[in-house]
Amino acid sequence: MSVSTYVFTTSDGEEIPVHVAARRGIRNITLRPKVGATREIHISKPWLVRDAAALRFLELKRRWVEGVFGRAPVRERVRPGMCLEIFGRIVAIEHDASQHSNTYSPDGLHLIIGGGADMFERRLRDVIKKEFVSEAKKMIHTCPRELWPRRIAVKDTTSRWGSCSSTGTISFSWRLAFAPPDVMRYVVMHEMAHRRHMDHSPEFWATVSELYGFGVERAKRWLNVHGGELHKFL
Ligand SMILES: [Zn+2]
Structure with missing residues (x-):
C-alpha cells in the first residue's frame, strides 16, 4: 500500500489533510471523512487509479464532505488552566x-x-x-x-x-x-x-x-x- 497526502480546503477556509491510499483488490474509490480529535479525509483507490482521479472524486463529493465536517465541531484540546x-x-x-x-x-x-x-x-x-x-x-x-x-x-x-x-x-x-x-x-x-x-x-x-x-x-x-x-x- 502507498499513501500520498494532499490538502482539502473547505469553502470556510479550513484545511483538512487528505490521505490517498492505493490498495490491491478493491474496485471503487471510497471516501472516509474522519471527525473527532483529528480531522482528516481518507481515500482508498484501486491500484491503477491515479491520485488525480481520486481527488476529482473528492471534489465531486465536496458538498457531502463539507456537510460532515460542518456538523461536527472542531475538537478543542483541554489544557491545564482552561x-x-x-x-x-x-x-x-x-x-x-x-x-x-x-x-x-x-x-x-x-x-x-x-x-x-x-x-x-x-x-x-x-x-x-x-x-x-x-x-x-x-x-x-x-x-x-x-x-x-x-x-x-x-x-x-x-x-x-x-x-x-x-x-x-x-x-x-x-x-x-x-x-x-x-x-x-x-x-x-x-x-x-x-x-x-x-x-x-x-x-x-x-x-x-x-x-x-x-x-x-x-x-x-x-x-x-x-x-x-x-x-x-x-
Ligand atoms: Zn424517546
Missing part, C-alpha cells in the same frame, strides 16, 4: 502530576487532575463520566420508585442523548454534563418516561411533563440548537 462548564458550574481544570488522584478544591471551583500529562484528558473524561452517573442518579431518585432503572450506562454516541432498553437499562451520553442541568434533567426524565411507555405517544409526553414539569419544549430546542457543541471537548 475553564469548562460542567453541570452548570464554571470549573477551572488544573494538572498536578505529583498527585495520584483527581480532586476538587473545597469550593468546587477547581478540579485538579493527577497523573502524567499524557493521561490528562482521559482522566478528566473519567472524572466527568463518574460525576455524570451520580448526578443522573440524583435526578432519577426524584421519580417514583417503580420507574427506577435496573442499570445506568454511559455512552459517547453522536446520534442520541439517551435510550431505554426493554430490559431496564437506561443509557445516556455523558456529554450532557456540558449542557445546562435542566437540559440534562429533561433527557433523564424523557428516558424515565420510557420506563412507563416504550413509544412517543401522547401518554408518553404527558408522563415526561409530569416528571419534568414546565419547559420540555425549551429543553428540546436547546438540544437541537446546541447539541453539537457538547462534542467540542474531550
Whole structure:
C-alpha cells in the first residue's frame, strides 16, 4: 500500500489533510471523512487509479464532505488552566502530576487532575463520566420508585442523548454534563418516561411533563440548537 497526502480546503477556509491510499483488490474509490480529535479525509483507490482521479472524486463529493465536517465541531484540546462548564458550574481544570488522584478544591471551583500529562484528558473524561452517573442518579431518585432503572450506562454516541432498553437499562451520553442541568434533567426524565411507555405517544409526553414539569419544549430546542457543541471537548 502507498499513501500520498494532499490538502482539502473547505469553502470556510479550513484545511483538512487528505490521505490517498492505493490498495490491491478493491474496485471503487471510497471516501472516509474522519471527525473527532483529528480531522482528516481518507481515500482508498484501486491500484491503477491515479491520485488525480481520486481527488476529482473528492471534489465531486465536496458538498457531502463539507456537510460532515460542518456538523461536527472542531475538537478543542483541554489544557491545564482552561475553564469548562460542567453541570452548570464554571470549573477551572488544573494538572498536578505529583498527585495520584483527581480532586476538587473545597469550593468546587477547581478540579485538579493527577497523573502524567499524557493521561490528562482521559482522566478528566473519567472524572466527568463518574460525576455524570451520580448526578443522573440524583435526578432519577426524584421519580417514583417503580420507574427506577435496573442499570445506568454511559455512552459517547453522536446520534442520541439517551435510550431505554426493554430490559431496564437506561443509557445516556455523558456529554450532557456540558449542557445546562435542566437540559440534562429533561433527557433523564424523557428516558424515565420510557420506563412507563416504550413509544412517543401522547401518554408518553404527558408522563415526561409530569416528571419534568414546565419547559420540555425549551429543553428540546436547546438540544437541537446546541447539541453539537457538547462534542467540542474531550
Ligand atoms: Zn424517546
